[in-house]
Amino acid sequence: MKLVAFLVCFMLAFAAVGATIQPREPGWSGSLLVVPMDGSHWTGVKAVAQEMGRRGHKVMVVIPEVSVLLGPGKYYTTRTFPVPYGKQQLDELQARNAEVMESKQLPLLEKISTRISNMRKFVDLQRATAESLLLNQELVDFLKKQNFDAVLTSPAVPTGAILAYNLSLPAVYMLRGLPCGLDSTATACPSPPSYIPRFFTNNSDRMSFRQRVLNVLVSTVEPLLCRLIYWSMEGVASRFLQRDVSVAEILRSGALWLLRYDFSLEFPKPLMPNMVLIGGINCAIKNPLTKEVEEFVEGSGEHGIVVFSLGSLVSSMPKEKAAVFFKAFSMIPQRVLWRYTGEIPDNVPENVKLMKWLPQNDLLGHPKAKAFITHGGTHGIYEGICHGVPMVMIPLFGDQADNVHRMATRGVGVVLSIHDITAETLHDALNSVINDGSYEQRMEKLSAIHNDRPMQPLDLAVYWTEFVMRHKGADHLRPAAHDLNWFQYHSLDVIGFLLFIVLIVTLVTFKCCALCWRRCCRKLQKRKKD
């Protein structure tokens, strides 16, 4: 069921391309096409687009005329394309995300049918956006003429990847991960289910036998799941490229994978040479707080503040649920800043400030930040780690449950269920992470590890994007595994051949022995007769 909601994160996507290569020299600049995805994915992609533009590259971002977060920036140009839906439809879809908070009250069948209907709406929207870009011949021709050096895109919705593939341009992908392990498949990265937990299983890297059974089962059905999830996009791709093609085949052609995680969040696992870890890329995007917010924060005194946001995809909260939070906040001495876009009730406690938009990273970076209530999106989690703020985590959908599970195993936060939450459990959780020093201590340690890195993630992302532009890709990082089918990859043909040889040798030896034995017997019998 979580899959339905996971796709919330993967909607509203687009695509891009063009190519020439300049030698690397001082003052060299190239040209980059950016095909972003709407939602939180945009944060990291925008940061790289901005920085690339600031460094003198020509950067063009292709976005649909209607979107939730996508928009212009100081250092890049945008090119919009029409889509067959309006802002109202996007708002409606967003509003549906809040349903997850009350879905427990619905009967199971209704719950399932609602989720499937939501999922279908998202998939339709995604397909519509992809078609609007890829089948817009005028736009594609225009992009072709721009002679881009590379494409930067989020492959979760592979519109950008399809366009890059079509225009034979090297693609740089930025992502947290793909559902159904498609990132492992497309990078040929080994991912043994014995210690690499599959998404949505709530497993850690140290599993019991039962958990390993679940993990193996999930990894077995992953390829099927992938086909289902990308069914619609494969249709668009096949029409655009005029031949049957799978999303895995397209993603395999990617030159470089910028992965929005590191091993302060993720469990240690193998990587491929063309994977670059840029977890925490958004943490460096800092702005001063407005005077009003700064005053509110400073006024919290020794108790400090609690930062509360459930992410950009959940715009409101049911009244009854909000009441639980208000009640809990009225019981703590901290001041609370809450990203809240719903109807404002009368009895908001004095220590709570509701804001339509929250400067989350800047607030978490403030010395007064004591706790962070989050839904567990990757960006939020990394902002928390980066600034060393312990968390109360309330996962809603997608990879959030997995993210918060990883944080919980590190002992840097408490997980609550949005369905069962009460003022008391929330109050207890806040009390624990704020006043029980152990959470803070562990978070400080994790933060130190995360921040102790030879290069800033943004610089790394920009460097490798430039690398791909300079060298027309990164072929020297592409493993030969891509040229093998799964049978060859696992050496099953070789093992079969060797077993066959062993069998033949055994049979021949056996036959020879039997023959010798029979002859000996005959001779013995003959002698006896004689």
Added chain:
Amino acid sequence: MKLVAFLVCFMLAFAAVGATIQPREPGWSGSLLVVPMDGSHWTGVKAVAQEMGRRGHKVMVVIPEVSVLLGPGKYYTTRTFPVPYGKQQLDELQARNAEVMESKQLPLLEKISTRISNMRKFVDLQRATAESLLLNQELVDFLKKQNFDAVLTSPAVPTGAILAYNLSLPAVYMLRGLPCGLDSTATACPSPPSYIPRFFTNNSDRMSFRQRVLNVLVSTVEPLLCRLIYWSMEGVASRFLQRDVSVAEILRSGALWLLRYDFSLEFPKPLMPNMVLIGGINCAIKNPLTKEVEEFVEGSGEHGIVVFSLGSLVSSMPKEKAAVFFKAFSMIPQRVLWRYTGEIPDNVPENVKLMKWLPQNDLLGHPKAKAFITHGGTHGIYEGICHGVPMVMIPLFGDQADNVHRMATRGVGVVLSIHDITAETLHDALNSVINDGSYEQRMEKLSAIHNDRPMQPLDLAVYWTEFVMRHKGADHLRPAAHDLNWFQYHSLDVIGFLLFIVLIVTLVTFKCCALCWRRCCRKLQKRKKD
């Protein structure tokens, strides 16, 4: 047979340890114990030791009283320990390395027995060095008291790793690779034999079926080979640690692996989070040429120079073999600088300068360098790549054949056999790499890729060594795979369990169907009877 010679590179080893951790702050400095290995391995380790000392850390290098290359440096202190052999024995062993150049003339049996005898001598020396350090209680106690933060060592001869293990200190390993794939085992790094060529097979990453069969066979016998190679060291370790222990178990405890390669030389393959690539670390160590050498080089005019060295482990060359080289050099217009320590013949061509020690990296970095004749050691190969000089490669032993094979598949050099070499083949090879522009062109491209990296390898090595010192290791990079046995790692227990379930379900279903069928039949028979 090559294995015998490979061990030449892995001889003469030593060990180290101590621990406290300081917080990371400006002006922070820690203390590092370095247990190096003699031979070319020392180059990279020394560079890091020097740089760590220069940055204000307390660095102590533990070396045997007698060695080929090990010695003092400006920024670290040394602590020597007595060994039961003298300089003469080392020289004799080194002289034996030259035998590889004439071994073709020997009958096979004699060749094998000579190699085994050489190998035994090296293993004895290695064991003697390890025992001299580890069983020197006074020295070990002294090191214990120094409260080191970490150990930097070459794990190819695991004396340093054993000492670190005993003193519970985090170990940083620096290496090119280990024989018999022990590095993959000890890091739990997947290494599918279908596209990752095994050492000594001369395979590339794209193999025919026959080559894959060989690769699978070699990977199957690797564990056995490892036991043979490290048999003697395991004995020393078990005596020192007072319990049975394998080298793999010790190496598994390493915190960080600094690998002296990158994907300009190596074929793309998976990496683990605690592996850091520092290929080309020695390239930054530059010094101006002496006046005499500079004049000789400049005097080469438009033709330029050829740099020739067969590495630090081969001190001389048989006269007849040397004559082949002299003859070839007399046929080319380039000037040749040759590291040559043997008896100097009368008729040395005018364009050849014989030197007891060659500033190889500085010469290759000179604009006049046109070609590099090398035995294919990793350091030399990287100096060639770094400065973009095409190569004529004559592998002698160890991993050299594999290194040069990798270079040859990239089309940046020509491989010759030391046994079959003639003045004509050498002349042709030099002529090709110097005058056929394609070698130069491909080498320039490879050089551009190698040099295009976000951080210098030396800085990276120093950064991660400091990281391990700051955080008392790098536990967050350690995969949970280390806690699984091979059966669990490959999920064989889970697969067995699932097959068992399928079998039971099938049997029960079959039995039920059979039962129903029989009952139906009986009823039908009864009805018919009725």
